[in-house]
Amino acid sequence: MNIGEISYTNIIPLYFYLDRERLKGNGVTITEAVPSRINRLMEEKKVDIGGISSFSFGKNAAHYNLIPDMSVSAFGKVNSIFLFSKFPLEELGGKKIALTSSSETSVALLKIIMQKFYRIEPSFQVEQPHFEKMMEQFDACLLIGDDAISSKRKNRHYHVYDLGEIWYKETGLPMIFAVMAYRKELEKENRGLLAYVAQSMTESKERCLRENFAPLVERVVIEHGGTVSFWESYFTGLNYGFDGEHEKGLSLYFQLAKECGLLQTIPSILKFSYK
Secondary structure, three states, X not given: OEEEEEOOHHHHHHOOOOOHHHHHHOOOEEEEEOHHHHHHHHHOOOOOEEEEEHHHHHHHOOOEEEEEEEEEEEOOOOOOEEEEEOOOHHHOOOOEEEEEOOOOHHHHHXXXXXXXXXXXXXXXXXXXXXXXXXXXXXXXXXXXXXXXXXXXXXXXXXXXXXXXXXXHHHHOOOEEEEEEEEEOOHHHHOHHHHHHHHHHHHHHHXXXXXXXXXXXXXXXXXXXXXXXXXXXXXXXXXXOOOOHHHHHHHHHHHHHHHHOOOOOOOOOOOEOOOO
């Protein structure tokens, strides 16, 4: 079994306390990469279970199920998915926007926001995430994860929009950026190990919450810089559950993505029962 691990700080609580040596002893490998690569490896059956973008789940829901009560979501500001713009957002119609190549969910979310909420039509182009180069060549750029966080620290000149905040303001529902999904055939091929991995991720998340993320924040400050207070605020501002409100938010996201021509169908949201 190969686990996909998104190489961004926002999803660390789901992996932080995994017993990696025990997993290795059970023949489990872990592949770390940006969201778009984990998405692709899942589609190619090179990753069996992992944190993937909600949009990727929507495209592949016929082949995937979800581990229950697990996501990377926000009821408002997400603080790591930003549109940087030389113009107010409502003036971006006809302007050029660079989209990070690291994301699918946030790219689709920005297109939904522009088309459904602001009724404007910019032009979009996917680029490697590089704040300075993007803003030299484009009117605005979308960055996610640690790229977005570090760019916001450096930004002094541009309008900055948090896509989680816009979504929540317009819908009153959480935005689900990533889910923990697995390929359906695992339920027959390796159900016991799937159940162990799912339970381990749940326990990691719950322990991080009990500790108010303190040990996690200590490590992140060392590895990524920033202050303890920033990272404490960042992690406590995110939501890692998946209940009825999350399902409503994700279903609405899929519905609007279909209306915008980004998805062909509205997928069913099915979860694994491993207890």
